[in-house]
Amino acid sequence: MRSRGFLSYAFAYLAFLYGPVLVLPIFSFNNSEFIAFPLSGFTTRWYSALASDGAMQHALGNSLKVGVVTALFSTLLGLIAARAVTRYQMRGTRVALGLISLPLFIPDIVLGLSLLLVLDTAGFPLSLAAVASGHLLVCLPFALTVLIARIEGFDRNLEEASADLGEDEWMTFWRVTFPLMLPGIVASLLLTFITSFDEFLLAYFLSGTEATLPVYIWGQLRFPERLPIVLALGALILTVSVGLVILAEYVRNLGTQRPMVGP
Secondary structure, three states, X not given: OHHHHHHHHHHHHXXXXXXXXXXXXXXXXXXXXXXXXXXXXXXXXXXXXXXXXXXHHHHHHHHHHHHHHHHHHHHHHHHHXXXXXXXXXXXXXHHHHHHHHHHXXXXXXXXXXXXXXXXXXXXXXXXXXXXHHHHHHHHHHHHHHHHHHHXXXXXXXXXXXXXXXXXXXXXXXXXXXXXXXXXXXXXXXXHHHHHHHHOOHHHHHHOOOOOOHHHHHHHHOOOHHHHHHHHHHHHHHHHHHHHHHHHHHHXXXXXXXXXXXXX
């Protein structure tokens, strides 16, 4: 009875959490500009309209640029930090990790306003580079968490065996540590990319005239006739985001399950 009750609660929770999101793909195929039941019919014309939307494609390109740069830099910095934290016993490590994770607990609107004031004071123009710097603050804790978990999950004796066989620390890293960490690195790249790609508030404050895709979607909501196209775009983003998260989780767990050895 307890297991059934817990299972029912889990399904009810998931339905409450993700049920409203399923409205996006449903209405993106509705043959009407009005978002209401019953549906007027099935159509794919809203998806066809996306192919001819030059402004949307430009905003998509901006989001891809920012996402790739943010993913690369956050994963690189996270890799260096994770290596230092797990390899060396340093004072203040927990405090440093807490400070790195702090942007996750600060409201995005407060963080966006703070970055806007800092960049304006420093004379740094609002641009995609400013957006990437803001996204780096938010994505770095995700990268660090994934990479620390991956480093702590493999056998350190492999590194010691490499050293005993005559390899120096650099070659041990490339031939032993890096291949073992590769699933975590790929997972970090995917998670930080999708986090940057979907982020809105920081991009809204820092993008200037170069809108990212979430900022473009926000601007289109002012026009009721554009709403079905926005829903179609949202359905595509939702599908890709879920796929990337599932792929990142799958890649992150590669090699973590040790085979059972029989007697």
